[in-house]
Amino acid sequence: MSKIREAFRNGKAFVAFITCGDPDLENTVEVVKAAAKNGADLIELGIPFSDPTAEGPDIQGANLRALAGGVTTDKIFETVKEIRKTVSTPMVFMTYANVVYSYGIERFCKIASEIGMDGMILPDVPFEEKEEFAPTCRRYGLDFISLIVPTSHERIAMIAKEAEGFVYCVSSLGVTGDRGTITTDISAMTELVRKANPSIPCAVGFDISTPEQAKLMAQFADGVIVGSGIVRIVGQHGKNAAPYVGEYVKSMKDAIR
């Protein structure tokens, strides 16, 4: 069993997404530490991409700020080594297919595994294309995380059966970023996942930013994922963001406990 499953053993899991290098990598180390210390059970480290087609304005902005600061995949690997000196929380990379493909899938997975990463999320690699990435990930002990969305319908069973680590349930259509209310029937989605794969945890993300929303979603899932909410705090406070992120993570984790 992968380390990612451990993230779902401490009650409902809180999954924190952090864009690496926004505004710089020193700050990322501090923000990740603050999130881990304040109750994040799993951390998604975003490797910025020039053209993040699945992201809304908040995370797009974070990607561009990070790239403008000169962040590269190699520098992020070094940063993960630094983080791993003190943080044992399970961590996965979230980035786009080309970042991994252009680095060399094998080479990327080998290094990711050596520096202590536990998995990978590539939002532009659907079920139909995952065989290009997932077997290499598996060989290096990385879970290749699958996403399901409200329009997945009959695809959910197919995806859930082969899911690794956890299933990332997208709570609304469209790109990342909260929209105030969450209308999708999450419980129906998570039920379909459990029917096809009873042991895989489900974490819900894409639209959650307040403790109230997190609490609501946690009723139907094994964890909640927050991206834009944290990215906005980092965007607002820049190099002083770590304590604010810590406070926010604590409020979110407390809400779903």
Add this chain to the structure above:
Amino acid sequence: MDTNAKTSRGRFGVHGGQYIPETLMNAVIELEEAYNHYKNDPAFNQELTALLNDYAGRPSRLYYAEKMTKDLGGAKIYLKREDLNHTGSHKINNVLGQALLAKKMGKIRLIAETGAGQHGVATATAAALMGMECVVFMGKEDTERQALNVYRMKLLGADVIPVTTGTATLKDAVSEAMREWTNRIDDTHYCLGSVMGPHPFPTIVRDFQSVISKEIKAQMLEKEGRLPDAVIACVGGGSNAIGAFYHFIEDTAVRLIGCEAAGRGIDTFETAATISTGRLGIFHGMKSYFCQDEFGQIAPVYSISAGLDYPGVGPEHAWLHDTGRAEYVAITDDEAVNAFEYLSRTEGVIPAIESSHAVAYALKLAPTMDKDQIIVINISGRGDKDVAAIARYRGEELYE
């Protein structure tokens, strides 16, 4: 070698595929099923042919450019006049097909990306004709260099959304159109304008554009009793080129030449010549060649031509390049502008700055060929939209 080439759909060699968020998977599956159904439906094809002929003005002329031929003193040159189509470019061929398909699928809204504005204008036109809503995404920089086309789209009833993200050009317009499609897939069809993106788009757009080479072949046989020796077309994403090449792919004696935009030169960073300078990668739903840095970040590209200002190329072109069936050459801004002026003066045909890249290569190639050989240049669009920009390139203070 990618083992995946065997398993996933829509592959051209290793290229193509469906690298898109799960959010879009059912939409592209639905599109593929609908297309597979309607492409063999006689009523659909009859309706489309009627639109292409009676509304868009097909077949487009194949014109013998006698003055140009004599001036260059080599191969006989024919111009395939896609610039004479309704809306002024080849884009209408694909748009009428996709709009009709979308309508049959019950969609009420078309969204599109556009670079030079030609595809946006064509989409806005089809939407007006078929009573559909239309939203066009266009890089802010392009809305400025193609202001006239922005107004044309608005006149046709479309909303034009200037895209300010990234480099504010064609690639960002594609990203934004994809984002919008994930927001509203139920009632919206993404009318993609080139032979790019996730399967089935490269195939659908190629099929709708292949009418160009089908006509060239018939017209050539009628006029000359033989096939041409070379077909030349400009390549951004590559829709007019694949349309002009497609029915000649099996005729291996016909050279197929795609002209990429070199911008200020392929040895500079200000270029959009993907095959000359790019590497294999995954972006905008497809595996193909892309201009990118060593960490896979998509490079900002540049060309004087807004329609060729794209960091990737359609997967079928990437494959035609790999197999050597087609050749790809890079043409600079300077060469294209010279060709723009040359064709205007010599034949009284003002080509789009995109098509001028193909004309520019013909200017080099024709003199090296024999007089009994034949070149067809695909004039993919007309150049009215470019006149002010070319004037400025030549230092004249002309604004639309």
